[in-house]
Amino acid sequence: MTGVPAVSGPVAGGTASHRIADALRAAILDGGYQPGERIRQEDVAAxxxxxxxxxxxxxxxxEAEGLVTLVANSGAWVARLTLAECAELYQIRERLEPLLLRASLPGLDGAALGRMADLAAAMESLAGDVDAFLRADREFHLASYAAAAPGETTQVIGRMWNRTQHYRREFTRLASRRASLDATHLEHRLLLDCLRRDDADDAERVLVMHIRRTRLELSGHPEIFG
Amino acid sequence: MTGVPAVSGPVAGGTASHRIADALRAAILDGGYQPGERIRQEDVAAxxxxxxxxxxxxxxxxEAEGLVTLVANSGAWVARLTLAECAELYQIRERLEPLLLRASLPGLDGAALGRMADLAAAMESLAGDVDAFLRADREFHLASYAAAAPGETTQVIGRMWNRTQHYRREFTRLASRRASLDATHLEHRLLLDCLRRDDADDAERVLVMHIRRTRLELSGHPEIFG
DNA sequence: TGCGCCGTCAATGTATCCAATCTAACGGCA
DNA sequence: TGCCGTTAGATTGGATACATTGACGGCGCA
Incomplete structure (x- = not known):
């Protein structure tokens, strides 16, 4: 229930709806609820x-965030994605995250880049712990966007990350078992290098390739979406 | 209350919430509610x-669609955008609509292109009627995306169109008065030409420029966002 | 006369209760 | 024995009633 830096997180005021939504969101992102699992209103209420x-x-x-599927007079389920839907979310990320990165780049200072370098190094040594890797990867990328003024772009991208979180976890589980996260680590270093050089065009290119490669590798594992 | 082809429209099942949401959305898009105007729950209920x-x-x-702003223990208002927020939505459109257009292009047949040509011609003669122009413009662009499988991209883009609808109306009002929609018409023709030639790269380029030029012209009219 | 406190009121947030709908198990029938 | 209609249970959707919060205006005081 802890650890995931919730994107649409505990921002909203004291109303019970938001508290409950935050708790449910955290549970879904942490894997406490699995995709396809039913969510009963009374359970949650109790x-x-x-x-x-x-x-x-x-x-x-x-539901509006895409994390839950509601069916009238029937119930609520944790949203599940088909491979095609997941790939589409990744294509959106390919287009939008470079935009956000470009907006953030001028504001990234040494401290931010240092933190990102630490996270990149941590990921390379954390090969076993899937959840720790996921947290570090998320924080790494969000840190690269943190200097951009929060706005709709940030929101949309956060939703994409949230909706694909479960499938990233499953994929990472597979990849870490085969120790095949090398490309990821390399791309993280490349990205950091572009940011240090303050080269927005290169950074966009690297980021696009990073997301696209992940999408294509995901497409190679349809069993995750069974 | 009629006319706007609602993007997230009357799809959902018979639940009252969705009917009410559809009615409210249509009212906001048609200008029945103005940005910043308060929405009282009891009024709507009655x-x-x-x-x-x-x-x-x-x-x-x-609220999740961005059309309404809710404040806890206070009330609901029709969402209003600052110039910066509106420009950000346009930047998102610049990145995402070309993606959707590319996906749709292979499926666009002669009938679809013909319909688009009719709409483009209609817009050129409709210089006076702002609402008719808005409807035609919306249908023109949505028609160019209609052959893509509906998915998250379509949803996101639809939300962007909805959220900026009011400001497009105000801008069109200004522009039509000065008969300065020529660039728009020209770009519509260029876009159609790319689609007829089945040239996805060119189509993307034209569409990006079309949206970007509109964004920049909007930025020249901060008084709209007063 | 201007500022700040307090009371009243209106509008929202939540709980409880009832109705409508779907699901699944059961039994009858071919 | 397998299929289908029926019925009982569970679960959600909605209405009413109450609690809570925030806003506005009047009053007192400096």
Whole structure:
């Protein structure tokens, strides 16, 4: 229940709906709920000590974020993606993340780049711990965008990361077993180099290739989406 | 209340929340509600013959779409954009719409291109009627994407169009008064030509320039965002 | 006269209760 | 024995009623 830096996280004020939505989101991202798993309103209500009304609003919120699928008069399930849907989210990322990176680049200072270097190094040594790798990878990329003014682009990209989180976990599990994250590590270093050189064009290119390669490798593992 | 081809339109099942959300969305897009205007839950409930519960869920939905701004314990307002926020949405469009156009291009047949040509011609003669122009422009561009499999990209782009609708209307009002939509018309013809030639790269380029020029012209009219 | 406190009111947030709908198990029938 | 209609249960959707929060205006005081 801890650890994932929630993108649309505990920002919103004290209303119960938001608290519940935050808790559910964290549970889904951490794998406490699996894709396809049913979410019963009363269960959530009981666990959060509230009535079903705020739970319903929380579910609506998560549906809008794409994390939950609601069917009228039937129920709520943790959203699952087909391979094609997941690939589409990655294509959106390929187009939008370079935009955000470009906006962030001028504001990235030495401290931010240092933190990113630490994370990149950590990922290379963390080959075994999938969840730690996921957290570091997420923080690495989000850190590269952190100097951009938060706005719609950040929101959209955050939703893409959240929606694909489970499949990234499964893929990383596979890849780490075969010790085949070398390309990832290399691209992270390349990206850092572009940022240090303040070269936005190169950074965009590297980032596009990084996301695209991941997408193509994901497409090679349709069994993840079974 | 009619006319706007709602992007996230009356798709969803019979639940009252969705009906109310559809009605509110249409009202906002048509200008029945102005940006910054307050939306009272009881008003909407009374008008739609339902209680406040489904109204609240509808408002949550529209908040997620970016059309409504909710403040806890305070109320709901029709979302308003600053010039910077609007420009950001246009930058997202610059990156994503070419992607969608490329996906749609192979499936565009003669009928679709013919319809687009009709709409382009209509826009050129419709110089006076702002709302008719807006409808035609929207249908023109959405038609160019219609052959792509509906997915997240379509959704995101639709939301961008919806959120900027009001400001496009105001801008068009200004531009049509000065008869300065010539560049728009020209770009529409160029785009159609690329599509007829089945040239995806050129089409992407023209579309990017089309959206970017609009963004820059919008930036020249900060008074719209007062 | 201007600032700040307090009371009233309106609008939202939440809980409880009832109705409508879907699911699944059961039994009848071919 | 397999299929289908029926019925009972569970679960969600919605309405009403109450609690809570925030806003506005009046009053007192400096």
């Amino acid at each position: 666990r959060s000590g509230a009535s079903r009304i705020p739970v319903r609003e929380a579910l609506r919120l998560l | 008008r739609s013959g339902a209680s406040r519960i489904p109204v609240r869920e509808a408002l949550r939905l529209l």
